[in-house]
Amino acid sequence: MTAELVRGQNHPLSGTRLEIRVSAGGPVVAGATLGGEDGKVAGADRVAHPASHRLPGLEVSRQAAADHRLAVDLEALPEDVHRVHVLLALPAGAGGPTSFGVLAAPFVAVTELDGAEIATFTITDLGVESAVVALELYRRQGAWKVRAVGQGYAGGLAAMLQDQGLEQAFETAAAINEAVTRGMARAVAPPPPRPVADPAPQAPAPQAPAAGGGPVNYHHPRRATATPPAPAPAAPPAEPGQPPRPVAGDANGWTMNERLYNQVWGMFEDLARSTAAYRSAVDFAESRLEQELDKVLSDPATRVGPAADAARAEARARQASLVEQARAVLDRDLAQLVAEAEVVEHALPPAFARWDSPVWQGYQVPLETPMALRLGELHLPERTDLRIPMLVRLPLERGLWIDSGRPSGLQAAIVDSSELRRLAMETAVAHAARLLAVHPVGDYTVHVIDPAGAAGGALAPLLQSGALKEPPAAGAQGVSALLDRLTRRVDLVQMAVRSGASDSLPPDVDTAEQLLIVNDFPHGFDDRAVNQLRYIADEGPSVGVHLMMVADREDARGYGPVLDPLWRALLRITPVPDDHLADPWVGHTWTYEPSLVPVGSDVLGQVLRRVGQARQAYGI
Structure with a gap:
């Protein structure tokens, strides 16, 4: 039975592996401190926060958000740690509320790894405070308990850390605010109001299994070296002499x-x-x-x-x-x-699944961005029916180049150039739809440049569902206006982040993640537009502006070496199977297959209609 705590009340903890879930009325910073028997924090290395989100036995979120999950392994904490304080603070300089009194009361729950609640606490009666100690996990006579604290601080993070005996309180608070400001480059404004539900967890960031335009980098630091922080599902007993039966989710990870x-x-x-x-x-x-x-x-x-x-x-x-x-x-x-x-x-889950997976039939717009996205599948010639999902981390660290040029191998003989251009744009729409579908409402915006209006058929699902906010930019004037707007957004957000003045952005700047799809490049682009695309490809990802090119590499060669940096900056994928990805570790050439909607299926339309309905419900 769940214990609903009030301020000052405690409750025993029977397990040592826990999750602490936080739901607030707006973006908050979540952290934790490790204290000794006297509750004092010995140094900055005993504070888990967005700039240093992992400590032994403790992991917190890396950015401000309305919902958080903190992972705690009490047995893995240092022996001299007797108290863990869970901290919440409002982001400084983000243009949002400056006190908890104007927000809905934060809700905190201590749960087991399967989500079963052990104790909950709603932090009421907050006023001018901008930071609060929500909970305390403490060890007494060899047993751990949780206490509802709810102690607020009008002086913010620095005052709260100073009260816990941290000598570097002001320096640590500054480091936390700087890390949060950098993270808010991708989401400067708070997200629209959303119903309360279980959020998706934050997670560490291993490398993506493919690098653009050539080598695949698949060094994976967690598979063989990390101690599993959460128990994986037990495999069913194998028959004598047979290998173990596989189980989904038997790798390391908190979730x-x-x-x-x-x-x-x-x-x-x-x-x-x-x-x-x-x-x-x-x-x-x-x-x-x-x-x-x-x-x-x-x-x-x-x-x-x-x-x-x-x-x-x-x-x-x-x-x-x-x-x-x-x-x-x-x-x-x-x-x-x-x-x-x-x-x-x-x-x-949907972000990792094929379009023909039944998981899409029950799709609902998520409350949190997932850790990765499926771009397709990879296989080797020794066993072509063994397909490994190609997952890339979110937010995208580099843009995509969907090559509409002549493929290699058998596909070259069965797909003509016009069909390939059509498939390339449909591939772009499928990827854009997936990106829209896996982000919370209002957190992702898609723009399209189609100079000659040749992509109308492929773009129909985005336009008809309302998922595409504005018609594709066409003609030299439309292309110039959209590129000017996006480069201006990159410039303004970069300056705001560097100066710590995110709240000073003009009201017309869309702070959601942006995706620009460019069709039939380089047709309709002058030198200025090409330079703007290069700028967006280089500088955009760090502030939430991403590029997806649909183009023939051979056509683009007409611009000479000026486009080489753009080509190298993007991850090349194809609308048909192609063996263009190689890994430098063992020298394999991997065949890539795009993640496409099955012929005759309306799953993409159904998903986009739900996205469009959600946008309308939130007035976006």
Whole structure:
């Protein structure tokens, strides 16, 4: 039974792995301090906050938000820690409320990892305070308890930290405010009001499994080195002599979505390693065969005759045996990965799932941005039916180049240029729809440049649903006006962030994340427009402006080397399967397949209509 605490009341904690959930009436900063027996904080390294969001046994959110989840592992805390204070503060200089008194009372819940509530506390009677100690977890006689505190501070973060005995209180408060200000470059204004619901958790940020225009970087620091902070689902018992049955979410992570993300990452690594081992064994067998044949030919006594024939036959038999053994090991590993991929695919949330997944049928507009987004699938020629989801972290650290030029391989013979341009724009719309669908209402805005108006058919789902706020920019004047507006937004937000004056932005600046889709580039672009695109590609992602180009690389070569920086700045993907992604670690060439809506399915239209309805409900 959940204990509903009042100020000063305590409650025992039976478990040591906990989540602390925070819901507030607007964006707040969530943090925690680790104190000794006297409650004093020994130094700045005992404060978890957006600029230093992980400490032993403790992880907090990295930005201001209306909803938070803090992860706590009491057993992993340093031995001299006896008190954990959970802190909430209003972002300084964000243009929002300056006191908790004008917001709805913050709600805090201590839960088990499965979401079951242990204790809750609604922090009432706050007035001019801009910071508050919400809860205290404390150890007494070897047992942990939670106490509802609700102590507010009109002096803000610095006063609260100073009261806890931190000598570097003002420096730490400044570091927290600076980190929050940087984070708010992507969401300077508070989000529109939303109904209270379970938020999606914040999560660490491992690397994305693909790098643009060439090498894939899949160094994954968590799979093999991190101690699981949350228990993964137990695998069903395997039959004697059989490998363990795969379970969705059996990687490290605080939440199921993070565990699924890391599991997909691990599958990618496992496929790369197993294939590399097989290819290495085949190369060794071929090299050994060549050496043995050379040895036979180099000796005149064994160069011809029955002895030579027998030696060559034995060498080829040994080579075939080595390859057969390597293939058997590979097939065993791939069969296990195929079984795991099937289990994981059915468990993926919308942001990670294929468009044909049943999870989209129950789609609801989310309250929090997910940690990653699916762009397609990757596979290797040794087992083409084993597809690994290609997930990239959000917010996008680089834009996308959807290549509408002639593909390589078999696709070159079956897809003509006009069909490829149509598929490229449909791919762009599918990715834009997914980005809109996985962000909270009002947190993402899509713009389109279509100089000749050639993309009307592909853009119909965005326009008809109302998910696209304005018609595509066409003609030289429309292209210039939209690019001017977006470059101005980049400039203004950059200046506001650097000066710590986010609240001084003009009211006409849209502070939501922005995505600019450019169709049929470079047709209709002059030198000034090209330079603006390069500027957006370079500077935009850091302040929430992202670029998606739909273009033929060969057509773009007409501009010469001026476009090389733009090409290198973007992640190249294709509207048809293409083996253009390579990883430098083991030298594999990966075939990429885009994440497209099945032919005849209306799932994209259904999802966009829900997005449009939600925007209308919020008056956006």
